[in-house]
Amino acid sequence: MTTTRTKQVPRLDEMTRSELIQYLKDTVKPEEGLIPSYIFSHPKVYELEMEKIFLKDWLFIAHKSEIPNKGDFVTRELGGQSVIVTHGADGEIRVLLNVCTHRGMKLCRMDNGNQKNFTCPYHGFNFKNTGELIGIPFQKVVYGDTMDKSTMGLKEIRHDVYADLIFATLDDDAVSLDEFLGDIKWYLDLAFNRAEMEVVGLPQKWNVDGTWKLGSDNTISDSYHTLVSHGSIAKLGLVPTGDYSKYGYQIYTGNGHGLNLGMPNPDGFAFPENLINEYKERLHEDQYDILKQMKNMIVCVSPNIMILISSMELKGQQVSHTSLRIWKPTGPDSMEISAWVLVEKDAPEEWKRLSEQANTLTFGSSGIFEQDDTENFTDITQNSKSPYHLQENIVYNYTMGMHQEPVENFVGPGIVYKDKFNEANSRAFFRNWLDQITAE
Ligand code: FES
Ligand SMILES: [Fe+2]
Incomplete structure (x- = not known):
């Protein structure tokens, strides 16, 4: 039986990255009003989007009114990473990577709340809502004087606010939010x-x-x-x-x-x-x-x-x-x-x-x-x-x-x-x- 394939079309999943990029440039033609169907579901296109858009752009994560009081927080996702948006004890808003700096456990498992501190469910490291590491169970016994807690704070993610909308980006080299908007x-x-x-x-x-x-x-x-x-x-x-x-x-x-x-x-x-x-x-x-x-x-x-x-x-x-x-x-x-x-x-x-x-x-x-x-x-x-x-x-x-x-x-x-x-x-x-x- 003859194949219904009338023309050999390259399989996207067999393409190298540079072949795929060239194929996209050749087939997606916005100025001509031509958008091919494969871009709406192909896993390889999705991979590029994750890397080049969602790991780089400013993304919305919260509205300021969701965390009006000191200690308020919400957990959100940013480019596949869990983050905690906190209104710290010092009045500052921060976006903190929701990853314990001891061994990478997800620190906060709630959607929202009000807390002065976050305690890691794995070994109990304790972080202030400003991100600072303040407590380690049995610190003296298990680390002696070797542990410098000041180097172990939660990773802070770049954020900015416009019209009370809190945006964050995983790209430290991204243009300012002002320029982006x-x-x-x-x-x-x-x-x-x-x-x-x-x-x-x-x-x-x-x-x-x-x-x-x-x-x-x-x-x-x-x-x-x-x-x-x-x-x-x-x-x-x-x-x-x-x-x-x-x-x-x-x-x-x-x-x-x-x-x-x-x-x-x-x-x-x-x-x-x-x-x-x-x-x-x-x-x-x-x-x-x-x-x-x-x-x-x-x-x-x-x-x-x-x-x-x-x-x-x-x-x-x-x-x-x-x-x-x-x-x-x-x-x-x-x-x-x-x-x-x-x-x-x-x-x-x-x-x-x-x-x-x-x-x-x-x-x-x-x-x-x-x-x-x-x-x-x-x-x-x-x-x-x-x-x-x-x-x-x-x-x-x-x-x-x-x-x-x-x-x-x-x-x-x-x-x-x-x-x-x-x-x-x-x-x-x-x-x-x-x-x-x-x-x-
Ligand atoms: S992973 Fe958080 S305390 Fe060990
Ligand atoms: Fe609609």
Whole structure:
């Protein structure tokens, strides 16, 4: 029987590293709107991503309001490493590698809490919440005078904060957080600097059999799917019918970061009215003008953060909800989603409750929008594992909006397209991704 293979396609898992990098450069063509399917699940591509993106980029690990008091801590993951984000006894925030310096045991096994010290469950070395080693069981007996505890503190990881978002990086040579974020900060202000924001409870976490990249791709660009994938929501009357998801702007600010900004809001102002003065004080007037008209805003901070402001009617009023999530890769074809809900600290209690409810209904783990997108992400990831002889022919089309020119007169920074049905942001995201994973 003859083979169905019409053309010899190189097997990715047999390629050397430099062959793979060349193959990626040859086959991923963002500027032409051509993205091949294999990048969405191939283990060798995933290996490159881990090394060149997740061990190098600034990644979100916590919001400051999660650790408001001295002694508060949360444990999080950073590029596959467990870290403790602590509010130390000295008032400083630190990101500490959650690895005991004696023999490498995982020091803290809780998700969050308040502790002055952390005691290792293996041999009992005791560390202050500043990272300092302060106690060793039977120290005099077992070490005499030979142990210098001051050299045995927990490894501190580089971190920085913008708009109360704590980021960390495992790369000491990475550019500053300020430079990494660049112009996306102007839009992050709308989400996190418009008022003092606080996280509600703990992040929800759930697992999806889909690649993290589809989350970021959907976030940065894809308003187009809304009325089809989420069509049942329009039928229920929870969002306006018609092409509401088209109106607004698609904006790219560089370094893989971008957003879709839905405006105007036909239903009116969706934020707590008692905070209008605070919004005006904290935001530039152009930013406040956008907030006034905002229907929704979906921001991707590369590589894997989604920030969402959306609004819906609850109990007869427009209620916005603000959330942040990460698409954390757990394998070439799987991810863990962690999602935080934030509210204005000084909003009325009833409004905070409604805002959290609005988020749970729509984008919580069982939210009506969320369920639809999970199907999209899992199916696309599974379909990308096609046999090798098909892979060269399966190239996805990202050409939407290539005939359009950016607009010049928008008040905020970035490359801005009028209306949101466009794949310009995805093309830019994959260009940035490709440059990162193929960098020598
Ligand atoms: S590994 Fe932690 S005390 Fe030994
Ligand atoms: Fe969606």
